[in-house]
Amino acid sequence: MLAGLVPPEGPGPLDGIVWQLMADDPTLLTAPTLPLGDLITAAGYVCDGDVIAAAGFDFAxxxxxxxxxxxxxxxxxxxxxxxxxxxxxxxxxxxxxxxxxxxxxxxxxxxxxxxxxxxxxxxxxxxxxxxxxxxxxxxxxxxxxxxxxxxxxxxGTPRPRSPPDRPDRALAGGQGRRTRRSDHRRRAALRARGVGGPELGRGTRGAGPLRVRSR
Structure with missing residues (x-):
């Protein structure tokens, strides 16, 4: 009888289950018998406070x-x-x-x-x-x-570091900054030697490598 009322995956409310048993069988518990706890144990179940589960269930x-x-x-x-x-x-x-x-x-x-x-x-x-x-x-x-x-x-354990969302972007950004610094140094060197006009000093963000036309 309990098998159909006690949830197989976890504990159920003891009071509700007992009341349901008595509603299903009006003669239940009308004659002197073993204590309710002993009857539950004999049926293969165990109680913890006001809940009931199959024997061996880990209530903690x-x-x-x-x-x-x-x-x-x-x-x-x-x-x-x-x-x-x-x-x-x-x-x-x-x-x-x-x-x-x-x-x-x-x-x-x-x-x-x-x-x-x-x-x-x-x-x-x-x-x-x-x-x-x-x-x-x-x-x-x-x-x-x-x-x-x-x-x-x-x-304790230090907080885990999250990896960069786009490591390829971080790498590309570093390479781009190095390329721009290299172009800047080459322009400065060319201006010092008198090569090129004012347009040589203009920013070239996004442009390709600097090329100098032979005269």
């Missing part, structure tokens, strides 16, 4: 994904920025709740696991979301934020 991971989606929507984050914010909140949690004599090892583990996930905290939206989560959700103190900033400064 599901809550993390749901929270990350809410943070991303609230702050207009990209997937990479959301990942950076979640890595930062994991670091804050370790700094806040790990005993002093274990904190350094725990921070090392978080940094090693995060890899380059901190990189997109350089985004203004991600930075606002990260500090909002630290203050509002995790209730982090100022000292914790200072320690987190020190970790990011010393062991």
């Amino acid at each position: 991971a599901h809550r993390g994904k749901s929270h990350a989606a809410k943070v991303a929507a609230a702050h207009h984050l990209t997937d990479q920025e959301t990942d950076s914010v979640m890595a930062f909140t994991a670091l804050i949690g370790v700094l806040e709740h790990t005993p002093d004599d274990e904190r350094e090892r725990a921070v090392d583990a978080v940094v090693a696991t995060a890899g380059d996930r901190f990189a997109h905290l350089a985004s203004p939206n991600a930075a606002r979301a990260a500090f909002g989560e630290a203050y509002a959700t995790l209730d982090a103190g100022t000292d914790t934020l200072h320690r987190a900033a020190a970790v990011l400064r010393d062991r």
Whole structure:
């Protein structure tokens, strides 16, 4: 009976599912029996608070994904920025709740696991979301934020550099500037030798290489 009501891809509302079972079978739960939790477990399901899912479902991971989606929507984050914010909140949690004599090892583990996930905290939206989560959700103190900033400064990942949109244009621009400087030097040398008229000094932006006609 539960198989048709509990979503196969994730948890469902426990109250709603139980009410639906009772509506489908009015005799259900009218006689003394095992506690409801035991019946659910015997049927191959497990509860977490007010939700129910198939046995083995990772509720913690599901809550993390749901929270990350809410943070991303609230702050207009990209997937990479959301990942950076979640890595930062994991670091804050370790700094806040790990005993002093274990904190350094725990921070090392978080940094090693995060890899380059901190990189997109350089985004203004991600930075606002990260500090909002630290203050509002995790209730982090100022000292914790200072320690987190020190970790990011010393062991975090620098912001990734975006490649030029058109490297061929950048290269062509450099070549063009070198060509114009070379033409300018040749004109100056020719004027010093008395070759050419006033038109020799005119700009030739976009023109071809300078040619001198033999006399």
